Amino acid sequence: MENKTIKIGIAGVGTVGCGVINLLKRNNEEIFKRTGFNIKVVCISAKNKDKKRDCNVDQYNFYTDPLKMIENEDINILVELIGGESIARNLVKKSLEKNIHVVTANKALIALHGNEISDLAQKNNCDVAFEASVAGAVPIIKVIKESLNANKIEWIAGIINGTTNFILTSMLKTKKDFKDVLLEAQELGYAESDPSFDVGGIDAAHKLTILSSISFGINLNFDAIYVEGIENIELDDLNYAKELGYVIKHLAIARSNESGVELRVHPCLIPNSRLIANVDGVKNAVVVSADASGPTLYYGAGAGSYATASSVVSDIINVSKNIVYNSNGNLPLLNYQPNKLKKVNILKIEQIKSRYYLRIRVTNKPGVLADITKILGGKSISIESILQKEDLVNDANVPIVLVTHEVLEKNIIEALSSIENLDVVKGKIVKIRIEELN
Ligand code: HSE
Numbered sequence: 470m471e472n473k474t475i476k477i478g479i480a481g482v483g484t485v486g487c488g489v490i491n492l493l494k495r496n497n498e499e500i501f502k503r504t505g506f507n508i509k510v511v512c513i514s515a516k517n518k519d520k521k522r523d524c525n526v527d528q529y530n531f532y533t534d535p536l537k538m539i540e541n542e543d544i545n546i547l548v549e550l551i552g553g554e555s556i557a558r559n560l561v562k563k564s565l566e567k568n569i570h571v572v573t574a575n576k577a578l579i580a581l582h583g584n585e586i587s588d589l590a591q592k593n594n595c596d597v598a599f600e601a602s603v604a605g606a607v608p609i610i611k612v613i614k615e616s617l618n619a620n621k622i623e624w625i626a627g628i629i630n631g632t633t634n635f636i637l638t639s640m641l642k643t644k645k646d647f648k649d650v651l652l653e654a655q656e657l658g659y660a661e662s663d664p665s666f667d668v669g670g671i672d673a674a675h676k677l678t679i680l681s682s683i684s685f686g687i688n689l690n691f692d693a694i695y696v697e698g699i700e701n702i703e704l705d706d707l708n709y710a711k712e713l714g715y716v717i718k719h720l721a722i723a724r725s726n727e728s729g730v731e732l733r734v735h736p737c738l739i740p741n742s743r744l745i746a747n748v749d750g751v752k753n754a755v756v757v758s759a760d761a762s763g764p765t766l767y768y769g770a771g772a773g774s775y776a777t778a779s780s781v782v783s784d785i786i787n788v789s790k791n792i793v794y795n796s797n798g799n800l801p802l803l804n805y806q807p808n809k810l811k812k813v814n815i816l817k818i819e820q821i822k823s824r825y826y827l828r829i830r831v832t833n834k835p836g837v838l839a840d841i842t843k844i845l846g847g848k849s850i851s852i853e854s855i856l857q858k859e860d861l862v863n864d865a866n867v868p869i870v871l872v873t874h875e876v877l878e879k880n881i882i883e884a885l886s887s888i889e890n891l892d893v894v895k896g897k898i899v900k901i902r903i904e905e906l907n
Contacts, residue, residue: 473506475789478542480535480560481550482515484658485574485601487524488778489548493785500786506793508785514538523774535560539569546788548781549573552662558582565589565597570797572784574601574777580678580691587802594798596791598784603676604629604753606776607769608783613683613757614804620759622684624724626906627755628748629676631771632660632667633699633719637736638749641707647700659751659772669698670734673721680755681723681732683804686811690732693815697735706828706899709856709870710738713826716746720904729814731821737904738826744768745906756906764907819879824853827871828899829888833864837893844887845873848880866895872903 479486490510493500501507512530514537532538539547539560547564549571551557557578561571566589573579579586579599590597600610604627613622628634632654639650651668654660659667666672678691699719710717715738724731739746744766748754753771758764770776791797801807831837842852856870873881885898 473793475506475508475546475785475792476511476542476544477508477546477548477785478512478514478538478544479510479548479550480514480538481552482513482522482524482526483550484774485777485781486513486515486548486550487522488774488776489550489781489785490524490526492775492778492782496782500782504786504790504793506789508789511544512538512542536563539564539567544569545792546570546572546785548785549575549578550781551575552577554578554581561586561597562589565593565595568593568595570596570788570792572598572781572788574599574781576602576672576675576679580675580689583679583682583689583803587807590802591798591807596788596797597802598788599679600784601777601780603679604755604767605631605769605771605773606779607753607755607767607771608780609680609755609757609767610683612765612767613680614800617757617759617762617765620761622725623758623760624722625680625684625755625757626720626722626745626904627677627680628718628745628753629680629721629755629771630667630670630673630719631751631753632664633670633673634748634753634771635659635751636668637699637702637707637717637719640702640704641711644704646704647702654751657751658774668700670696670719673719673734677721677723677732677734680721681730682810684723684757685725685730685813686805686809687730687813688810689803690815693732695733695735695818699736701899702736702901703899705868706826706901709828710826710901711741713738713854713856713870713872714741715739715826715903716741717901718746718748722904728820729816731816733818733821735902737902739904739906743906819877819882821878822875823878824875824903825873825881826899826901826903827873827885829869829871830866830895831869832893832895833867834893838869840891840893841869841871841888844884845871848876848884850874850876850880850884
């Protein structure tokens with residue numbers, strides 16, 4: 470086996486691609502000691518060979534067209550790090566048709582085209598591994614597919630977008646505004662090429678699509694996910710939440726119950742006593758609650774060159790082992806046998822129950838609170854606490870912060886629409902769900 474060499478081609482040599490090239494070089498000996506075989510990058514493809522990079526690409530056969538690369542080269546594994554949908558999808562399909570195994574970090578590809586890719590992989594007896602597509606260095610896919618495979622999974626809740634977590638953490642710490650902090654995240658290489666995917670919640674929804682499918686044995690349901698980003702979170706909300714004993718985090722939540730499955734991505738207040746409430750900066754964390762294990766928490770770097778490369782290279786090693794031991798294509802891509810994936814009722818956001826943080830800007834005069842609480846009471850919404858800052862009470866308009874008991878979201882939506890129609894209420898009401906995560 471010591472003479473065995475697994476040949477790989479890398480498509481896309483940006484932040485993660487360079488991380489993979491550098492990590493394979495740096496830990497080559499360690500990996501060889503563990504596996505007993507060699508992993509060799511033979512070719513790469515990128516738009517521009519001469520672009521300034523953090524890795525040296527001179528020694529590899531270079532292609533500007535990744536399709537030509539898989540056509541010309543004799544490789545065992547294609548590592549797809551281009552991202553996005555169109556080129557990557559075609560490339561992965563063509564690779565599988567040529568019996569080339571695939572390792573990818575591409576969450577959009579798996580979330581939107583995973584079924585098609587799974588069918589092709591099965592047909593061609595190929596492996597497709599995608600650990601790096603969710604939560605960077607955190608091995609959450611392997612945990613769900615392997616370590617927790619004796620369990621029924623009940624719910625998962627995760628901070629799975631580093632950029633939004635970095636922004637929310639930095640806004641509170643530095644009191645800087647959203648735009649400045651986003652620029653910083655982009656400079657550090659955390660954000661997607663289109664950062665609206667990060668701040669608007671699409672990136673997290675792609676990842677939740679994958680996690681929920683492999684956790685519950687359900688179809689990939691990207692279109693059914695309820696998605697809110699962090700664009701409307703203001704520093705005031707971060708401060709009020711802190712005062713109430715909470716932290717605002719952008720969470721991706723999947724919960725299976727008797728009436729269906731909840732799939733939602735949005736900002737949440739979580740009690741600051743929870744471990745996950747202290748996950749700051751670009752770090753990611755996922756809580757998985759399962760029937761035998763109970764809740765378990767996985768934490769680590771959600772983005773970055775070496776961090777993401779750690780998961781990509783781990784997949785390369787595992788697929789290589791399958792090649793060496795002749796056992797590729799044995800495990801279903803989405804963790805369940807393809808013919809056992811179920812269609813389920815995905816609950817609409819109106820059908821979920823939650824507690825709510827509400828910030829309402831009102832005219833500062835007697836009777837306003839009574840008008841608001843009357844409407845809330847009419848929808849069976851019970852108030853748990855009220856906050857109004859004393860130093861603001863002399864202003865003509867003041868913010869009132871309310872925390873409600875648990876209620877059906879439909880009732881909150883209806884109540885807020887009536888409250889927003891009151892003359893004394895100024896502008897849109899800020900509504901953030903509260904998650905206890907227990
Ligand atoms: N843009 C992603 C994030 C990077 O911020 O988490 C990895 O998916």
